[in-house]
Amino acid sequence: MRFFIARHGATVFNAAARLQGGARHTPLTRAGFAQAETMGETLRAALGPRPALDLWASPTDRALQTLAVIAEHLELDWHGARTDPRLAEIDVGDWGSRTYGEIEQLSPGFFDPAAKLFARRPPSGEWYDDIAARLTTWLDDLAGETADRLVVMHGISSCVLRGLLTGQPHRDGCGAPVAVGLAQGSVACVAGGRETVLARPNRGS
Numbered sequence: 001m002r003f004f005i006a007r008h009g010a011t012v013f014n015a016a017a018r019l020q021g022g023a024r025h026t027p028l029t030r031a032g033f034a035q036a037e038t039m040g041e042t043l044r045a046a047l048g049p050r051p052a053l054d055l056w057a058s059p060t061d062r063a064l065q066t067l068a069v070i071a072e073h074l075e076l077d078w079h080g081a082r083t084d085p086r087l088a089e090i091d092v093g094d095w096g097s098r099t100y101g102e103i104e105q106l107s108p109g110f111f112d113p114a115a116k117l118f119a120r121r122p123p124s125g126e127w128y129d130d131i132a133a134r135l136t137t138w139l140d141d142l143a144g145e146t147a148d149r150l151v152v153m154h155g156i157s158s159c160v161l162r163g164l165l166t167g168q169p170h171r172d173g174c175g176a177p178v179a180v181g182l183a184q185g186s187v188a189c190v191a192g193g194r195e196t197v198l199a200r201p202n203r204g205s
Contacts, residue, residue, distance in 0.1 A: 002148040002191040003165055004043065004053070004198075005158050008066040009035035010184050017100045020062075020154075021092030021125070028065045035185025035201055036066045040073025042187055042199040043150070047074065054145065055081035057152040058088045067152040086134040087161075089154035090118070093125025116155060116181025117174075129175035131160045139164070155181055158188075165190040 009032030013020045020026050028036065047053065051074060057063040064083070071078040095103050103110055112119045121127045135157070153161065163177030171178040182188060185201040 001146055002189055003161075004148065004150045004187060004189050005162060006039050006066065006070065006150065006152045006187045007155055007158050007182055007184050008058075008060075008062045008152055009033060009039075011062045013097075014184065018097055019092045019095050019100070019103070021089055021096045021122075023096065024059070025061050027061055032062070032066070032184070033069065036069035037073075038201060039066070039185060039187050039199050040070040043070060044073045046189075046198060049075045051076075052147055054147045054149045056087065056149055057081055057083050058154060058157070059083035059085055060088065060154075063087075063152045063154070067150075070150070070152070084138055086138040087151065087153045088157060090122070090128075090131055090156045091126040092122040094123040095125065116183075117159065117171075117178065118156065119173075127175065128156075128160055128171070128178050131157050132164060132176035135161050135164060155184070158182070162188060162190060162195060165193065166195050167193050 009028045011026040011028055011032055013026045015029050053076065055067060055071060055076060057067045067081055068078045107120065110118060110120050159179045159181050160176055162179035166179065168177040168179060170176055182197065183201055186197060187199040189196045189198055
């Protein structure tokens with residue numbers, strides 16, 4: 001089984017440097033749609049039309065919009081996609097909808113831009129081990145399904161899923177296997193515990 005893990009395109013919150021976390025309704029920007037187009041083109045070139053691929057997404061507007069564009073490129077039925085809240089982004093708790101600048105004033109050094117990861121737990125929010133626990137139950141529930149999967153999700157939660165699938169050791173301070181972050185509009189393929197990045201845009205974060 002191959003996992004094609006896509007990070008959704010840029011949104012209005014990203015453009016304003018605001019934390020989205022569990023926010024459901026943060027639509028894509030024009031740049032975000034362009035990133036989704038690139039991901040769709042990349043996957044079409046790799047897989048061809050109408051590939052045997054199960055479609056999955058986080059139940060957020062930004063993930064579903066990204067999936068809709070990719071599915072059109074692949075000539076697959078978006079309405080056949082499945083969503084699961086366990087694929088959602090990290091819950092940022094009290095930091096939700098605040099700008100990165102505001103949070104940096106409240107909690108200096110809260111974010112590691114090199115790794116694209118939080119350096120400390122959001123107040124009233126989740127941590128990496130919480131994400132790993134919910135993603136592990138999702139993987140376990142689907143253990144009997146063998147088709148390749150396209151999963152459109154989020155920055156930090158996708159780092160944890162990629163870490164789980166590639167068998168990475170627990171990252172220091174995270175309590176979970178966490179892969180290095182990829183830019184928005186990226187697609188990684190994980191097969192047999194090995195990862196290949198198929199699309200890595202020059203813009204977005």
